[in-house]
Amino acid sequence: MAQNVKRRERDTAAAQVIAETFPPNVIDxxxxxxxxxxxxxxxxxxxxxxxxxxxxxxxxxxxxxDHLGYESGDPSGNGSGNSRNGTSVKTVSTRNGPVDIEVPRDRNSTFEPMIVPKRARRIGNLDDTILSLYSRGMTTRDIEAHLREVYGVQASRELISNVTDVVVDEIKTWQSRPLDEVYPIMYVDGIRLRVKDNGVVSTKVAYLAIGVDTDGRKHALGCWIQDSEGAKFWQKVLADLRNRGVRDVLIVCCDGLTGLPDAVTAVFPDSIVQTCVVHVIRNAMRFVSYGDRKAVVKAMKDIYTAPTLEAAELGLAAFDTAFGARYPGAVDVWRHAWAEFIPFLDFPPELRKIVYTTNAIESINFQLRKITKNRGHFPDKDAAMKLLYLGLRNISSQRGGESGTGTHGWKVALNSLVNLFPGRLSF
Structure with a gap:
């Protein structure tokens, strides 16, 4: 993602050169x-x-x-062993459309141009255009049509696929980059994808982990595609984070992911697993008819806004008394999530606001769903990861670049974290 910064610096420098080369009177x-x-x-x-x-x-x-060492027509070139030998016409694609250029040749055929390399058919930022369109969810067929209609460029789907493949090494670097030692909060959530595996299209889940650093900045720590949840899978994910430098996570906020609490206990034994309260509410509301929604929401509020565990238990008992007969499924949702919900009750209000929901990661997943929904399915996991990574790179550039995005009310929450977890935060 540092490429975006370098690209902006390069474009700024280029703009300055153009401004100096073409003053206003020349352009006019x-x-x-x-x-x-x-x-x-x-x-x-x-x-x-x-x-x-x-x-x-x-x-x-x-x-x-520069290659020959003398200007055209300069007598000093006589007997040099090489000379100009006319030109050849070549068509290259640019953002403004195809351009026919005359490429000079030398008699010894040793000239290797840099500005338009041999066999290159695209120059400028056309590759960046393809990557940008791809990262916004356009299929190779859509990009092919777009380049033809807007730029007059004939780009095959194979070419577009090859251009997007340039990020494969970038993905490997991103997946293995060093991470901070401590993340006060980590959010984990997943999105469902349809991926072909051994000739059969099946549903897989791409899990994304977002870490909040000690400055309150959010970073995508990694993305993993798996068939299903389970302690073994989560141990692999958390071990990966640990191998990349993470030695402690204070709070892991998630949506009741199967096997994750046990894996967190095994890899980060001092971490607290906190279920997303909004997800609990949402899951409970699936069992409630429209006419009772307002009353049920009001009753549940007495549970998650309770000042103490005892008050929350009283709130759940009252909720069960009022609606348990009609909506036992809603009550069961709360009981099943109770063990991962109650840590929330020990947090002060300023910290509750931050771990109350996984919206920080859900908003990113919402953007990723937008760019993946255009595809019926992916041919393999690598193709799915390529699009997810490009989407994350694009989202990151819009949300603050490598520094990540901030967390509202972080300073107050950080002070609460220092009191709740003494000695575990390093600055």
Missing amino acids: TLLAEAKETGTPIDGVDGLLNQMTKAVLERALRAEMT
């Missing part, structure tokens, strides 16, 4: 001539393409001069 002259001749600004036959062609050909001629 070019625009006036284009208007007079009826030349459009963009498009295949537009002014921008003509300028691109001129700049590329000038750069290629400069590269040839």
Whole structure:
């Protein structure tokens, strides 16, 4: 994700060079001539393409001069053993459309241009455009049509797939990068995907872990695709985090993921597993008819806003008395989640607001669902991970880049964490 920062720095530097090379009076002259001749600004036959062609050909001629060691027509080149040998026409794709350029040749065929390498058919940020479209959920078929309609570029689906494959090594680096030693809070949640495995399309779950560092910044720690939940799977995930440098997590907030509490106890024995209260409420409401929703929500509020465990138990008993006969399923949801819910009651109000819900991760998963829903299924896990990673990279750049996004009310919550977990936070 550091690539986004480098790209912005590169674009800024390029803009400064262009501004120095083309002062306003020169640009005004070019625009006036284009208007007079009826030349459009963009498009295949537009002014921008003509300028691109001129700049590329000038750069290629400069590269040839550097390669040979003498200017065109310079007598010092006589007897040098190599010389210019005309040009060849090549079509390259750019964001403004295809451009036909004349590439200089040398007699010894040793010239290797850098600005437009041999066999390269795309220049500029066209690859970035493909990655951007892909990360927003467009299929290879959609991208192929978009590039043809908007840029006049003929890009096959195989080419688009190859361009997106450049992030494979980036994914491996991201999945193995070092992490902080301590995360006060970690949110865990998953989204369902349809993936082909051994010729059969089945539902798998991509689990995402978001860590909140001591500065209150949220970071995507990793993403793992698995057929189903279980203690063995979660032990592997948590061991991966530990191997990457995480030695302590104070609170793990999740939605009743099977096997996760046991795995947390095994890998991070001092951590507290806190179920997402919003998920408990939502799951309980599945059993409630529309007419009773307001009354049931009000009754449940007495449980999760209780100041003490004893008060919460009284709230649950009152809820059972009032609605247990009609909605036993709603009461059972609370009883099954009780062991992972009650740690919440020991937290002060400022900390409860932060661990009350996994919305911090659900909002990211909502964005990931938007970009995955266009696909009926993925051909394999690697294809699914590629899209998820590009989506996360895109979301991260919009939400604060590598520094992550902040947590509202973090300073007050941090002080509560220091009191609740003495000696476990390092600064």
